Amino acid sequence: MKTLLISLKIFLVFTVLTGIIYPLFITGIAQVIFPAKANGSLLVRDRQVVGSELIGQQFDSAIYFTSRPSVILYNPLPSGGSNYGLTNIRLKELVTERKHHFYSFNQLDSQTVIPSEMLFASASGLDPHISPQAALLQVNRIAKARHFNDIYKQKLIVCINDLTEDPQFLCLGEVRVNVLLLNLEIDKIQ
Amino acid sequence: MTPHDFIQIVLFIAILTGLTPILGTYMGKVFTGKKHIMLPVFGWLERRIFRFVGADPAEETNWKSYAFSLLMFNFIGFVFVFLIQRFQAYLPLNPENLPNVSWHSALNTSISFVTNTNWQGYAGETTMSYFVQMIGLTVQNFVSAATGIAVMLAVVRGLSRKSTDKIGNFWTDLARSTLYVLLPLSILLAIALIGQGVVQNFKPYEPIQTLQGAHQVLPMGPAASQIAIKQLGTNGGGFFNANSAHPFENPTPFSNFLQILAIFLLPASLTYSYGKMVGSARQGWAIFTVMLILFLAGLSISLYAEYSGNPVFGNLPMMEGKETRFGITNSVLFSMVTTDASCGAVNAMHDSLSPLSGMVTIINMMLGEVIFGGVGAGLYGMFIFVILTVFIAGLMVGRTPEFLGKKIGAFEVQMAIIANLATSFAILVFTAWASVSSYGLASLNNAGPHGFSEILYAYTSAAGNNGSAFAGLNSNTLFYNLTLGLVILIGRFGVIIPVLAIAGSMAGKNITPPSSGTFRTDNWLFIGLLIGVILIVGGLTYFPSLSLGPIVEHLLMNNGISF
Numbered sequence: 001m002k003t004l005l006i007s008l009k010i011f012l013v014f015t016v017l018t019g020i021i022y023p024l025f026i027t028g029i030a031q032v033i034f035p036a037k038a039n040g041s042l043l044v045r046d047r048q049v050v051g052s053e054l055i056g057q058q059f060d061s062a063i064y065f066t067s068r069p070s071v072i073l074y075n076p077l078p079s080g081g082s083n084y085g086l087t088n089i090r091l092k093e094l095v096t097e098r099k100h101h102f103y104s105f106n107q108l109d110s111q112t113v114i115p116s117e118m119l120f121a122s123a124s125g126l127d128p129h130i131s132p133q134a135a136l137l138q139v140n141r142i143a144k145a146r147h148f149n150d151i152y153k154q155k156l157i158v159c160i161n162d163l164t165e166d167p168q169f170l171c172l173g174e175v176r177v178n179v180l181l182l183n184l185e186i187d188k189i190q
Numbered sequence: 191m192t193p194h195d196f197i198q199i200v201l202f203i204a205i206l207t208g209l210t211p212i213l214g215t216y217m218g219k220v221f222t223g224k225k226h227i228m229l230p231v232f233g234w235l236e237r238r239i240f241r242f243v244g245a246d247p248a249e250e251t252n253w254k255s256y257a258f259s260l261l262m263f264n265f266i267g268f269v270f271v272f273l274i275q276r277f278q279a280y281l282p283l284n285p286e287n288l289p290n291v292s293w294h295s296a297l298n299t300s301i302s303f304v305t306n307t308n309w310q311g312y313a314g315e316t317t318m319s320y321f322v323q324m325i326g327l328t329v330q331n332f333v334s335a336a337t338g339i340a341v342m343l344a345v346v347r348g349l350s351r352k353s354t355d356k357i358g359n360f361w362t363d364l365a366r367s368t369l370y371v372l373l374p375l376s377i378l379l380a381i382a383l384i385g386q387g388v389v390q391n392f393k394p395y396e397p398i399q400t401l402q403g404a405h406q407v408l409p410m411g412p413a414a415s416q417i418a419i420k421q422l423g424t425n426g427g428g429f430f431n432a433n434s435a436h437p438f439e440n441p442t443p444f445s446n447f448l449q450i451l452a453i454f455l456l457p458a459s460l461t462y463s464y465g466k467m468v469g470s471a472r473q474g475w476a477i478f479t480v481m482l483i484l485f486l487a488g489l490s491i492s493l494y495a496e497y498s499g500n501p502v503f504g505n506l507p508m509m510e511g512k513e514t515r516f517g518i519t520n521s522v523l524f525s526m527v528t529t530d531a532s533c534g535a536v537n538a539m540h541d542s543l544s545p546l547s548g549m550v551t552i553i554n555m556m557l558g559e560v561i562f563g564g565v566g567a568g569l570y571g572m573f574i575f576v577i578l579t580v581f582i583a584g585l586m587v588g589r590t591p592e593f594l595g596k597k598i599g600a601f602e603v604q605m606a607i608i609a610n611l612a613t614s615f616a617i618l619v620f621t622a623w624a625s626v627s628s629y630g631l632a633s634l635n636n637a638g639p640h641g642f643s644e645i646l647y648a649y650t651s652a653a654g655n656n657g658s659a660f661a662g663l664n665s666n667t668l669f670y671n672l673t674l675g676l677v678i679l680i681g682r683f684g685v686i687i688p689v690l691a692i693a694g695s696m697a698g699k700n701i702t703p704p705s706s707g708t709f710r711t712d713n714w715l716f717i718g719l720l721i722g723v724i725l726i727v728g729g730l731t732y733f734p735s736l737s738l739g740p741i742v743e744h745l746l747m748n749n750g751i752s753f
Binding site for chain 1: 267
């Protein structure tokens with residue numbers, strides 16, 4: 001009986017401490033030091049929220065860079081991947097389909113090597129990045145869709161180079177470019 | 191692999207090894223009641239808590255009362271987490287008006303979070319209100335880790351004391367682990383993670399119009415505070431469904447590095463604290479070395495498998511279920527760390543790993559979660575193998591087995607075997623059941639041997655209190671919620687109770703001073719033997735099941751066969 005009483009009281013104490021005070025304290029600090037990040041790194045254009053820098057979006061229009069394949073089609077409720085094993089025949093079929101689509105959509109010849117992330121779906125279904133190589137392969141198609149001449153086409157390549165992120169602190173993670181930021185940037189090209 | 195990949199791995203191991211003695215020394219002071227730097231900050235709070243609770247922090251108990259307090263405390267946590275899920279629709283902080291959770295899912299989740307497993311049959315962002323995440327789940331993230339540390343401390347006291355039946359005070363161990371170790375580290379990590387972009391707010395979900403004009407709803411919530419303790423406490427339950435693959439949960443390579451480090455930090459440092467508490471840092475380093483060697487062995491095999499091409503996809507890098515910012519190396523590293531440490535967070539979908547990499551993640555868990563292992567749990571799990579090792583070594587040379595001057599008797603060996611068999615029994619019996627029943631097979635996402643691996647992974651993860659999954663398996667069904675819940679309980683308390691019994695029995699023994707004939711437990715010979723015992727006793731049990739799943743899948747894949 002005594003143990004039960006102590007258990008209940010200790011449980012109450014730690015529920016208040018780690019379940020209420022701790023998250024509120026962290027939220028307080030977050031909202032003071034990093035308000036933009038704590039609220040989802042939202043991107044605003046013309047006073048309209050157009051997305052989060054961290055969450056990828058579905059792009060199938062010819063005037064935009066395409067994101068990675070996503071099982072959830074970039075609908076974050078809920079997030080997730082395909083969970084296909086490598087011996088799953090469906091995965092093999094999907095990769096072939098995506099390969100053909102990438103070739104024809106971007107008018108590439110079938111010798112071009114497509115970066116792997118454009119053929120395989122991401123883990124979260126919300127991956128905001130692709131490799132710069134995957135972006136460069138899409139430049140011709142976008143330039144054509146936007147009726148850009150060669151000078152403007154060069155500007156697309158400059159955008160990719162400007163937005164390419166190197167490994168963090170020189171050593172962590174992969175070289176990548178954020179697709180949403182890139183598409184916002186090319187919308188600014190006049 | 192490039193030098194860039196190796197640098198990240200070396201950096202991780204170097205920082206981990208460097209922090210081990212620092213944090214290990216600090217925790218040693220905390221757990222033995224010496225003066226330490228957090229005492230001026232939280233010391234008053236500890237005294238207040240014990241005055242309010244009406245317990246004497248210095249009053250120690252025998253192993254049975256210790257176990258009873260532990261079970262009682264965990265039971266209350268279980269009931270509470272269960273109830274708030276069942277009634278979340280009527281509770282505050284539910285801006286998305288999420289409905290009450292089904293009874294069997296709520297049952298599974300509360301068992302899973304109370305036992306430090308954090309298996310998730312549900313998707314966080316579409317199932318759990320902020321109230322449940324904070325007041326139910328975050329709290330259990332703390333206290334289940336503290337429970338693990340408490341059991342480990344009880345064992346270490348059993349080893350270092352003589353002729354007593356007292357192994358400590360559960361409430362003191364629980365309170366000190368939480369106040370002086372888990373809470374301060376979580377605060378630091380949470381703030382660092384928010385700086386990288388992890389969300390932390392109480393806003394409703396943000397509906398937006400995408401650049402292309404589509405509708406997208408961005409989930410929100412107090413995520414960072416939960417993710418920090420999810421990693422530090424080797425819990426692993428994600429705030430969002432995709433866990434640490436979700437860009438709001440793990441936005442950058444640096445946040446990823448911090449999270450991997452946080453998973454191993456406490457289990458590694460506790461080996462050092464253990465060494466200090468038994469009066470020989472070498473004893474701690476010996477255990478650390480065993481863990482590190484097993485970790486590196488698994489990592490090497492897994493990296494090799496992921497970077498080798500296969501006839502199905504040629505030489506394409508296998509990016510299915512992986513995120514661009516992490517790439518293959520960081521995904522493999524994370525998958526090894528999380529399965530070694532009974533954490534269960536993921537930054538890539540393990541279901542889509544190559545067959546051999548997937549197999550290593552399963553083996554890591556099958557070995558009993560002792561490769562660093564869960565906070566506290568890794569070390570007390572390792573003591574079981576240590577007892578078996580000195581017992582086998584004793585048999586070989588015909589001497590009474592001893593560990594740290596304590597004679598190992600029949601009782602200790604029996605308890606060690608019970609703990610070992612409990613988990614293997616649970617894994618194999620339930621895997622067999624699920625793979626021959628229609629309701630078990632109905633949940634599969636993949637056909638062929640990979641489907642069997644999904645089931646094997648699920649029960650292994652539950653028994654090891656890991657919580658990660660081959661997530662294609664739809665485990666949110668009545669059958670899986672109940673059987674996995676049961677296996678989690680066996681894997682947790684089927685180990686904790688025998689281990690506490692060993693602690694109690696050891697505490698009552700005398701310490702024989704070391705002589706020239708003493709079998710040393712801090713040299714390379716012992717390290718080699720211990721690794722051998724872990725692989726043979728822990729691993730061979732499962733070889734037949736592995737050959738039905740990942741091994742045959744690997745062979746089929748190399749012949750270009752798909753299902």
